[in-house]
Amino acid sequence: MSFDRRTLMRGAAVAGLAGVALPGVAAATGLEFRIRHQYRPFDLIAPGFVQYDAPARAGAVTTGVRPVAPFCTVLVRSSGAVAAGLVGDGTAVLGRYSAGAASIEVTVGGTTTVVESVAAELPEGAGFAVVVNENAVTVLADTGAGWRPLLTNRDGVRALIDLRDPRVLRGLSYGYEGATGQVRAGYYGQAGVRDPHVVQYADGRPYIRDGKLYLTLTNAGLGFFQQAHWGVWTLDLANPTRLTQVANLFFARDGVVLGDHAGQIVIDGDEFVLAMSSWGDFNFTGVHVRYVRTRANVLSGVHVLPTRRMPLPTDVSSWDPAMTRIDGQWHVAFVESPAQSPAFVFHPALARGRTLERLAPVGADLTLDQTEGTIIQRIQGQWYVLASDGDARVYRKYDLAMRPQGTLNAPYGTNIPHPMVFRYRDRYWMVTFEGTQFAGPVLGYGTHGDFIVMTE
Incomplete structure (x- = not known):
């Protein structure tokens, strides 16, 4: 709204x-x-509040690093198809780019729901960010002119999971897949x-x-x-x-x-x-x-x-x-x-x-x-x-x-x-x-x- x-x-x-x-x-x-x-x-990640900063690894990566509040960001670079967000055992909240579309997806109990998607073009090497603010998830891209949001969704995410619940948050950590270069995650700025x-x-x-x-x-x-x-x-x-x-x-x-x-x-x-x-x-x-x-x-x-x-x-x-x-x-x-x-x-x-x-x-x-x-x-x-x-x-x-x-x-x-x-x-x-x-x-x-x- x-x-x-x-x-x-x-x-x-x-x-x-x-x-x-x-x-x-x-x-x-x-x-x-x-x-x-x-x-x-x-700042998508507050300077001084970076929790994870490491070179990207192949495959789907779970870092094991967790925020204590649902206000956080994962920053990666695209190698084509890419995803980032919070992941756990059978649970995930991810922003994803693949085949000309950006989407937000939530996995609960092993079942994945695409909450929202939008057409997008993300060139290889572009910046890709997923921001969690409370239960709102926003996917952003930087293709050379600064960060711009591709899509955001709060109500659809909240209908499936409540990231404000500390029990839920304790089961999630920063994760990504399909990234290149350096991966950074931490508290939202x-x-x-x-x-x-x-x-x-x-x-x-x-x-x-x-x-x-x-x-x-x-x-x-x-x-x-x-x-x-x-x-x-x-x-x-x-x-x-x-x-x-x-x-x-x-x-x-x-x-x-x-x-x-x-x-x-x-x-x-x-x-x-x-x-x-x-x-x-x-x-x-x-x-x-x-x-x-x-x-x-x-x-x-x-x-x-x-x-x-x-x-x-x-x-x-x-x-x-x-x-x-x-x-x-x-x-x-x-x-x-x-x-x-x-x-x-x-x-x-x-x-x-x-x-x-x-x-x-x-x-x-x-x-x-x-x-x-x-x-x-x-x-x-x-x-x-x-x-x-x-x-x-x-x-x-x-x-x-x-x-x-x-x-x-x-x-x-x-x-x-x-x-x-x-x-x-x-x-x-x-x-x-x-x-x-x-x-x-x-x-x-x-x-x-x-x-x-x-x-x-």
Whole structure:
């Protein structure tokens, strides 16, 4: 299914508009952001997360190397007929090219079903990739002009097998046949990135080590929200074109492993507090915020973490959590959403409490219905809740009582970019994203976007 952001979440298809304040609403005094860098992270396998790298062998090869979450890729080169994917004893999920057609096939109990196929021409030596994002399988080819998807299928695969089930995944490893050259496999990277949120201490200070800012990003999958997952990255503040993924985060709930995302990591003493949105199994029937405390070093490596629902004081859907402890109380900003179908309706809200388990409502801006990307940040000595208004195309500011305080003076591009502001060496920065899709006609909505760095 194909989605346009304007159709799906109204108000995000306007391109390149500046963050000009609405009439009668003042922008931030003396603070004006300008775009310094804009670029697109794209990797079918995340650099640093390659699990298998070896010369191709003849015949059908089972590597014995397994991912712990269903977000992975196998890259090979074609010698004519070729196949790659996940294989086990009587079970397999493969992308295949043979005799002028590319296909996706699933084998369960020794019985093979061709889920989907499409005409294709793959010259000998061309790159051939099979990507698993949740239960979506995508076959791509590189014939010299970069990777392009040939076909993708989620529903047909899920009807036969559930790759989110850890029992199923434990029985599968990377495999291939008919390949030449080098074979590489590992954790899927991203078609683009979105939802930046700086890793911070509980008091709001950004976590920066050796001049590198740590932040979380939603790694866009090759499809809709369920195909994305969460990653931890570093941004070299001396050279902001160097954005490097350092961790892959997945979450166990309801008996499956999911790529929940769009959240925040807070360092609280010797623990990490992670809060994220339940987009990993989104089906238009609700979203909520989940969280976990852990002493595991989630800023490095691959993790599958159990989570529980955060008891936010709302009886409607919620996402985009932002947590900071101010004057001894946790402040949690989030998005409230009374509806996701037939249209999304969402606005910013704030809760407060001595613990994350006992939060009381502070306020919400019920006048808006296309506003997300909540951030809590101190700017020029004052604490604000920031949020992105997709209808007005501005970054709104609120005080800690959720009273409007004007807007940020910053460029506002496509989609609903999040206003992730932070301070480093007496200078304010903002990192955000935009809405350009990768191969939208084949993959549909969800494959955005570019990473954007702004400074004063």
